[in-house]
Amino acid sequence: MGAVLPLSVLFLWEILSRLGVLSEDGFSRPTRFFVAGARALADGTLLQQTAQTFAAAAQALLIAALAGIALGAILGLFRPLERAAQLTIDALRPIPSVALIPLALLLFGFSREMSAAVAAFACFWPILLVTIASVRAIDVRMLEVGRLLGFPFAKIIWKVAIPAALPGILVGIRVAAGIAIVVTVTTEIVTNPRGLGFAMTMAAQSLQADLVWATLLWVGVIGWLVNWGLERLERRWLRYR
Amino acid sequence: MKRLAWFSTSVLFLAALLVAWKLAADAKLVNPLWFPGPDKSFSKLFEWVTTGSLWAPLGQTVWRMFAGWLLACAAGITLGAAIASSTLARRLLQPSAEFLRPLPASAILPPAILVLGFSDAMIVFVVAFGCVWPILLGAIHGFGSLDQRLTEVSRLLNLSAWDRAWKFQLPNALPHIFAGMRVSIAIALIVTVASEMLSSQPGVGYLMLVAARAFRSADIFAGIIVLGMLGFLTNYATQKLEDWLLRWRPA
Numbered sequence: 001m002g003a004v005l006p007l008s009v010l011f012l013w014e015i016l017s018r019l020g021v022l023s024e025d026g027f028s029r030p031t032r033f034f035v036a037g038a039r040a041l042a043d044g045t046l047l048q049q050t051a052q053t054f055a056a057a058a059q060a061l062l063i064a065a066l067a068g069i070a071l072g073a074i075l076g077l078f079r080p081l082e083r084a085a086q087l088t089i090d091a092l093r094p095i096p097s098v099a100l101i102p103l104a105l106l107l108f109g110f111s112r113e114m115s116a117a118v119a120a121f122a123c124f125w126p127i128l129l130v131t132i133a134s135v136r137a138i139d140v141r142m143l144e145v146g147r148l149l150g151f152p153f154a155k156i157i158w159k160v161a162i163p164a165a166l167p168g169i170l171v172g173i174r175v176a177a178g179i180a181i182v183v184t185v186t187t188e189i190v191t192n193p194r195g196l197g198f199a200m201t202m203a204a205q206s207l208q209a210d211l212v213w214a215t216l217l218w219v220g221v222i223g224w225l226v227n228w229g230l231e232r233l234e235r236r237w238l239r240y241r
Numbered sequence: 242m243k244r245l246a247w248f249s250t251s252v253l254f255l256a257a258l259l260v261a262w263k264l265a266a267d268a269k270l271v272n273p274l275w276f277p278g279p280d281k282s283f284s285k286l287f288e289w290v291t292t293g294s295l296w297a298p299l300g301q302t303v304w305r306m307f308a309g310w311l312l313a314c315a316a317g318i319t320l321g322a323a324i325a326s327s328t329l330a331r332r333l334l335q336p337s338a339e340f341l342r343p344l345p346a347s348a349i350l351p352p353a354i355l356v357l358g359f360s361d362a363m364i365v366f367v368v369a370f371g372c373v374w375p376i377l378l379g380a381i382h383g384f385g386s387l388d389q390r391l392t393e394v395s396r397l398l399n400l401s402a403w404d405r406a407w408k409f410q411l412p413n414a415l416p417h418i419f420a421g422m423r424v425s426i427a428i429a430l431i432v433t434v435a436s437e438m439l440s441s442q443p444g445v446g447y448l449m450l451v452a453a454r455a456f457r458s459a460d461i462f463a464g465i466i467v468l469g470m471l472g473f474l475t476n477y478a479t480q481k482l483e484d485w486l487l488r489w490r491p492a
Binding site for chain 1: 342
């Protein structure tokens with residue numbers, strides 16, 4: 001039932017394009033872009049670009065997770081520090097991630113690090129906020145046990161606070177993983193000559209409409225798969241709990 | 242009194258970070274060519290404001306952002322109401338919506354440029370596309386989750402479908418719709434800026450990209466501050482609007 005709409009859209013698209021109602025320069029036509037997509041898939045360029053995008057997104061997620069969990073644990077354990085930092089968080093968080101693209105471009109040039117830096121900024125906030133909230137919800141007695149055992153502060157964070165807060169943190173990481181892909185593709189489309197985003201920009205600039213639509217479809221499938229996989233992982237984790 | 246004390250601590254913390262930024266810039270930890278101090282960044286912003294050169298690009302950015310967002314609100318609420326009220330519409334449309342939702346909004350920029358060209362209309366369309374999903378999902382959920390008893394009441398009162406939608410379902414859906422609208426206004430800003438950068442349409446995003454190409458880093462930081470404030474203000478305004486429109490709800 002759900003396939004009716006997309007299939008009829010594609011069918012109508014094909015017909016209108018053949019009748020010349022839809023300009024082929026912009027809309028191409030479904031039969032053409034499936035061919036273009038199959039060709040890009042067969043010669044490996046599409047897979048290579050996908051790998052580049054995933055590498056940048058993974059790097060961003062890793063940086064954001066390390067920074068977000070460490071800072072979040074500290075702020076979650078020290079309520080006064082968190083209240084002092086609140087204004088700073090409120091001031092920095094609304095900065096749209098793409099506003100950092102020009103700066104990242106100057107700092108890192110056209111590289112994977114550039115996309116990763118911009119995406120890491122976007123991923124950092126959900127992880128930070130969720131970590132603060134989950135660490136604060138930990139049973140105080142568990143932290144006291146750590147203190148009684150004479151653990152140093154770093155060990156309390158590493159051995160007690162983070163494991164206890166992990167279920168919440170994982171939810172934050174799942175949200176951040178989706179953001180990482182979206183922001184990485186965005187930086188690639190806007191400036192960075194790598195990955196799936198740039199493949200689309202390049203194809204559009206060389207007026208290969210069929211390749212643009214094929215890549216867009218591929219990005220859609222990838223985005224949907226990532227989302228589906230993450231949701232399954234989370235459900236699995238919740239069942240385990 | 243206690244709140245004031247905490248607020249001052251908060252301000253002090255932020256000020257300490259600004260001082261650290263200044264010290265790091267002065268010590269030339271990073272090449273000053275791309276890392277100006279806060280003094281240079283804020284004086285650049287001040288210069289933009291006093292000479293008035295900020296207003297035209299800022300106006301462009303704000304216009305595109307709100308035009309796209311409002312379009313998305315209208316489309317999301319109507320479509321959401323339709324999908325929620327008809328099983329057929331839900332079965333037809335929901336799978337497609339689920340597929341399109343995780344698609345990065347900016348990904349439709351290249352095809353949108355091919356079809357609509359480098360224009361304001363193109364940007365507004367892409368912004369609306371990016372903004373519509375949270376609103377749509379909120380509307381579907383809100384319109385569809387009316388309490389069974391209220392549905393029965395509306396039937397007993399013999400209300401028309403329109404009256405039921407307007408008097409029962411819409412008030413029930415509004416909090417969910419607003420939650421979506423608040424997520425969307427942040428998306429609107431991001432997509433607007435990204436579109437301006439890619440399509441070289443005058444606006445704050447384009448201004449910053451040109452500054453990067455000319456290594457004018459103070460302009461970049463001033464732009465980041467402007468966009469940060471814009472993000473903060475729009476989020477604050479939608480929050481206040483939501484509180485005001487939903488003031489009838491028990492807290």
